[in-house]
Amino acid sequence: MAQDNARSAHTDRLIADAVRQRQTRESGYREQALKIYPWICGRCTREFTHLNLRELTVHHRDHNHDNNPGDGSNWELLCLYCHDNEHSRQLDAEAARQAGISQGGPATVADRAKNTTQQTMPRQVAHNAAHKKTQHTKR
Numbered sequence: 001m002a003q004d005n006a007r008s009a010h011t012d013r014l015i016a017d018a019v020r021q022r023q024t025r026e027s028g029y030r031e032q033a034l035k036i037y038p039w040i041c042g043r044c045t046r047e048f049t050h051l052n053l054r055e056l057t058v059h060h061r062d063h064n065h066d067n068n069p070g071d072g073s074n075w076e077l078l079c080l081y082c083h084d085n086e087h088s089r090q091l092d093a094e095a096a097r098q099a100g101i102s103q104g105g106p107a108t109v110a111d112r113a114k115n116t117t118q119q120t121m122p123r124q125v126a127h128n129a130a131h132k133k134t135q136h137t138k139r
């Protein structure tokens with residue numbers, strides 16, 4: 001009995017250590033990235049403050065979370081939505097590329113990908129810019 005308890009306590013501690021190490025590593029590069037870069041989403045240019053900073057996430061440009069150079073060259077600050085978009089876009093592109101190869105029509109796939117970015121991106125940026133302008137004229 002006593003031995004079982006000791007063993008499970010040991011396992012609990014190992015798991016807790018692993019979780020803590022992971023959290024330390026993640027908060028480490030997040031803090032660094034937030035120090036290096038302005039608190040603005042790299043896609044929709046939404047600005048962040050301490051109040052909503054939780055929604056600003058660190059994206060790894062090469063998608064390798066273990067690649068964390070100190071100069072921040074592998075990091076990009078993205079809001080939750082754009083970060084989500086960025087990853088599903090990667091998956092879409094990959095799926096489309098594979099589908100395109102089997103159908104023999106890669107040009108159509110490229111055109112479709114171009115259209116999606118052109119339609120979604122500038123509108124978000126324009127909206128943000130308009131919002132900023134309003135704030136400035138008020139002052």
Ligand SMILES: [Zn+2]
Pocket residue numbers: 041042043044045046078079080081082083
């Ligand atoms: Zn964004």
Ligand SMILES: [Zn+2]
Pocket residue numbers: 058059060083086087
């Ligand atoms: Zn990411």
